[in-house]
Amino acid sequence: MHVEAEQRVFLLATRRWNLPSRNMVTALHALALALYLASEIMLAASLVGGRRGAPRWGTALVAGAVAVHAVGLAAYALRYGELPLVGLAASLSTLAFLIGVLLLGVAVVRDAGPVGLVLLPIVALLLVVAHILGIAPAGEPPAFRGLWFALHVVLAFLGYAGLALAFAAGFLYLLQFRALKGKRFGKSFRFFPALETLDRLGARALVVGFPALSLGLALGWAWTVRFQRSLAAADPQVIWGVLTWIIFLLALGARRSGAGGDRRGALASVVGFLIVVLAYVALRLTAAEGRAFL
Amino acid sequence: MSLAVVGISHHTAPIEVRERFVFSPRAGAEALVRLTREGVGEAVMLSTCNRTEIYIYTAGEGGGGGEGEGNAGEKAGEGRIEQTIELLARQAGYTIEEARRCLYVHGGRNAAEHLFRVVTSLDSMVLGEAQIQGQVRAAYEQAAAEPPPKVVGPVLARLFQTALSVGGRVRSETALGVGAASVPSAAIELAKKVFGSLKGRRALVLGAGEMSELALECLTAEGVRTLVVANRTEERARELAERVGGTSVRFDELPAQLPTTDIIIAATSAPHPVLTRELVERALPGGPRHPLFIVDIALPRDVEPAVDSIENVFLYDIDDLYQVVDESLERRRAEVPAAERIVAQGVDDFWRWYAGLQVVPVIQALRQRAEAVRRTEVEHALRRLAHLAPGDREAIEVLTRQLLNKVLHEPTVRLKEAAADGNAEEVLEMARFLFELGEEKGG
Structure with a gap:
């Protein structure tokens, strides 16, 4: 009952202003998508042009995209009276937003904008799928609301965003490693960040993502036990969550495996992320009706 | 008359071939004396990390194939060039045919022009590098200082003096030497692609010569925390280390230094590798935990190439640095036409005198x-x-x-x-x- 009370308070608070329209929510998302794509094009052009590192304009575009995306998500919350955490389209948009925020952070703080070359297509893909599905509530039951649920989703998404960042950093690390060992100092070598910058980025993404995902999974487990009284081990959501958690653990373990651990950690992040994506697709395709997740 | 140069450089051979043609200072001096004893009038050897060249002049002979050389005595002039090729082949342990494949020969005016391009760094791996002028000067002075029988006479003396003067003009009248493009600065740039920033890193410099000094300056400017100099002559290492606020060690202390070292710059004049795979593996069993960046700017090389196959070790030699340097020379390239004009004037002046x-x-x-x-x-x-x-x-x-x-x-x-x-x-x-x-x- 307290979930419905929370919802009423939220709706009362938003009634003082004119609510954004559904079209406005969609338009803001479309604009964010366009800006993300523009950033990607700018990064790709910089790479082809043999530039050293990402241009400032590229980072500014990412910042603009993230800002518009944030406004779009806020408009969603105002329009529908719920956080964009429930339903596939809203969830994908939020996950894309979190990846965008992480990218902006590393571009500004670590001067590692070129990782956007890998991350921005992921962000764009998530937003495109969200657009196709229609960025609107999926009519999930009221149980999927409340602070506990929101925390569970946000933390789990932070974990997945961390894994995506570790994947991007790991991928570029492997390319840079190959260039440095093979003594091939071409355009990508000039454009991508230093090996240790990518290594630290990958390591921090794992170190931040792993506890976030762990906490998110624990909250999910607690939430399920509270509202559904039992946790089915065969639930695709549970399988996916545990698989991701194990991959985090393996990637962190690989990093601590002596000389060459940095490279093995990067490789584990790349392979692990691909496994997580493939597992998601497989589980969604095979999940029974009504057992869909994310 | 015959003026010619026979040599090998980074343009014609990779480092593993070039290092076979390197003469120690003593062997170089003996080679020049031998050449003059066998009929070459004058001879100077230029030996740097990128080239080994012998400039020869013999009076009363044609040959060399250059502009202004006559046909009379052409065969005799070619004979002197063959002698020089044979000497270089012997040093490298090649047959004459094998040596010929990587050697170049310039005669007459072309030989003079080649030296002028070398001394002005137009022929260098790093366009605009400052070291080459000192190296040419040292090569000439060393040959000129040889006790009788003299190996340098009026022609090569005039050629080298004019070349050095042209080198000075190019440095002062053009911006060919502006910016930080040098072999050590290229090494620093490559190191930054491994570490990001070099602040707080620990660097070990092998050797205490001019290149080591330049490398130390570059490392200090990048904020490297600890600088260690290792040299065969302890006194020279200590002197250099003190100048940059570092410490000095003996070569036999190298294994103890490796576990805490991030960057190694090797620039000794040792005839054999100082850093072998066996030594690195003994000092760092299983390979270093963090990247170990090694730049070998010595010739012959100081670091065994097999060291590169150790996990987490990034080894680069002088040829690898070329690729890095090449891209940071845009501004200098714009100065090439002006430098070429000065070189052409210098060649004309010399050739007028020579002819x-x-x-x-x-x-x-x-x-x-x-x-x-x-x-x-x-x-x-x-x-x-x-x-x-x-x-x-x-x-x-x-x-x-x-x-x-x-x-x-x-x-x-x-x-x-x-x-x-x-x-x-x-x-x-x-x-x-x-x-x-x-x-x-x-x-």
């Missing part, structure tokens, strides 16, 4: 012949004018001498000009015919 050497014997013969005629005729006239006072006799002597000088002045100038224009053979032949002069040896 003039060919006509000197003819001019001398012409003057001697004219003087002999004048003396005979004056003596004959004075016998008939015995009544003249000594002052008057002296006036006749001065008058005829001045007359002779005035008459011969134009032909002398024309001969020198013709030689400078590359028409020496034809004009000299004509002069010999007109004045009934015999064959004179050039130079």
